[in-house]
Amino acid sequence: MTTDNARPPTGKPTRFTGRQRLILLVLLGAGFMLSVDFSILNVALPKVGDGVGLSRAALPWIASAYALPAAGFTLLCGRLGDLFGRRRLFLAGTVLLTAASLLGGLATNPAMLLTGRALQGLSTALTIPASLSLLTTTFREGATRDRVLGFNGALLSGGFTIGALVGGTLVSLLSWRSAFLINVPVAVAILALTPFLISESRVPGRVRLDVPGAVTVTGGLLAAVYAVIEKDIFAGAAGALLLMAFWLIELRSPAALAPVRILRRPTVRWGNYAGLVVFSMETSMIFMMTLYLQNVLGLGPLATGLVFGVPGLAAVLAGPVAGRLIGRRGYRTVLPLGLAVQTLATIPLIFLGSGRIGLAVLVPALLISFFGHVTSIVAYTVIGTSGLPNGEQGLATGLTTMTQNVAITIGIPIMSAIAATRVSELNGIHLALTVNVLFTLASAALVWIGLRPRPDHSAATSTPPAAAEVQGY
Structure with a gap:
């Protein structure tokens, strides 16, 4: 007997109450803000460096200082939320984000700037797993949760691309400091609303770490x-x-901290592998296109932000669509398909030339790629967090968030190293994108095979049948 693990539990999603809408506003808003923070400075690195006296060679550390703690501490923070309270961790991360943004926005030297970015990364490690596990424990598993995770995936992906638009606009109209300080009023509003909307959650019994x-x-x-x-x-x-x-x-x-049994589940293993591919390849593609737009075509920060931001805004619509597709077609179909769409849309970019006519190819290709990207994010998040008890949601969301943060950290330097093997920058970009396409297509095939239906062992274990269906047992 086999279980169709390509189809998670379905059902018509319930309508959200007014309170649930406010909870979504707070939790999804926090995730969106933090995803914007990752890319908001990328289109204006030279101006940021000039503002605090940071050398051009050290500019990559503006992104790396954020990404290192965000990737390194995520799994630990996800488990701490399970043990000591997810709302407490969420609030602590938001407080830290406020302080970090003030420090970065008021920085007068490289040490202050990089410290602010590192603290922003640590606040991401605290906040994102807590907010995602609060979502998965607030909304019941099935069509309703898929819909919520669809919104979450859309906003996370949209944040990375819209961050370029926001950053380019703020830097062009105001100052690079505004890219830090814009977080402060949003974070204060989240801190004010959270205690009234979201109740605390913790694992009963003695706390052990x-x-x-x-x-x-x-x-x-x-x-x-x-x-x-x-x-x-x-x-x-x-x-x-x-x-x-x-x-x-x-x-x-x-x-x-991470029970081996959860790491051995096919859905956890292949879902997180897919997440690693989704984020590392898409963020590296965006970085390569940033170099193309600014160094090859000579566009400024605002124009670069518009090129990414407009398709990014449109691609946000893919999140709710992805949630419905998973309910109808199953994640085994939707996840590899999303990866394939993300990749196929990248192929035309390999042939871009040095003329601005390339924008006519780039913008629609980005739009299609972002749709595939958002769909893949939603699918891998659903896979990685379904079929688990509430006491392990922080662990599961910590794993998916850690995968995301590691991926966006390693993708850019790996593809940059590949591009650097060519003398011409344009030829280097073409080579990096070619490797990107080949690796992602191969990974889509591996994920399809890895998530194939497996024998149903639910009768021999304590796993409920519905959960086993999602886990792939």
């Missing part, structure tokens, strides 16, 4: 991501050893 696991996974992720950014072999070796130690610790720990 896997300290050795927390130390090894956080240190391993930090070292591994640093190794990719700086091309440091020794840091990479240290990261690999720490992550191996983490795996061995989790096999034996009575209070595992």
